[in-house]
Structure formats: C-alpha cells, structure tokens
Amino acid sequence: QVQLVESGGGLVQAGGSLRLSCAASGHTFSNYYAGWFRQAPGKERQFVAAVTWSGNSIVYGDSVKGRFIISSDNSKNTIYLQMNSLKPEDTAVYFCAAKSRPGTVYTALAYEYWGPGTQVTVSS
Numbered sequence: 008q009v010q011l012v013e014s015g016g017g018l019v020q021a022g023g024s025l026r027l028s029c030a031a032s033g034h035t036f037s038n039y040y041a042g043w044f045r046q047a048p049g050k051e052r053q054f055v056a057a058v059t060w061s062g063n064s065i066v067y068g069d070s071v072k073g074r075f076i077i078s079s080d081n082s083k084n085t086i087y088l089q090m091n092s093l094k095p096e097d098t099a100v101y102f103c104a105a106k107s108r109p110g111t112v113y114t115a116l117a118y119e120y121w122g123p124g125t126q127v128t129v130s131s
Contacts, residue, residue: 016125029103045099057112
C-alpha cells in the first residue's frame, strides 16, 4: 500500500512559478512510475508528467512540455513538479499518483494510488 500527500499549491500570477511536492509512504517500486495529473472544473483528469521513482525515465504531456519539470528523489520517496511560465489555463487541482504495474502512464485508470490533490490557481 502507498500513501501520497501533495504540497506546494497556491495562487500565482501568470508567468510565475510554483513547485509541487508529493511525498509517498509505504512501498515504492523503483522501476515503476509516479506522476502528476490535473483536473479543472468540468473537465476530465489530464496527464501532466510521470517519472520512475529511480528517475531514469520521464514523460510529459504536450501541454506542459518545455515549461514543467518533473523529478524524483528516491531516497526521500518524493517526486516534484517544477512549474514555470504558468498560464491561467494551468489552473486546476493537481493530483499525485503512483502505479505498481507495467503499462501506459498516460491514463488515470492506470494508477492505483492517489493523493488528495492540491489547488493551483494562476491569475491573469
């Protein structure tokens, strides 16, 4: 069993930066992925980025490529999302997720473990 807790959300102006953290407790799997999804009101949960706990494989969603950076610290069982050049359309609840099975990393259904989420609001 894995428990996930996000932190670091808040209110920022467009063009600004925020850093999210996700701390995991319980067992993690070095070669499997943890990731970030986001969900805006009335919209589906959207893939943002994923990284293996070991940090040797990273993927990004198209909407954040070149602006967001995902990383992991396996010694701390923590993943991070550095969000730069934020836009109002990045406003959403950001969820940390983890999976312990192989397969796609792009869909929410692939992940068994979820944090409660943290609100990110970008003002124009």
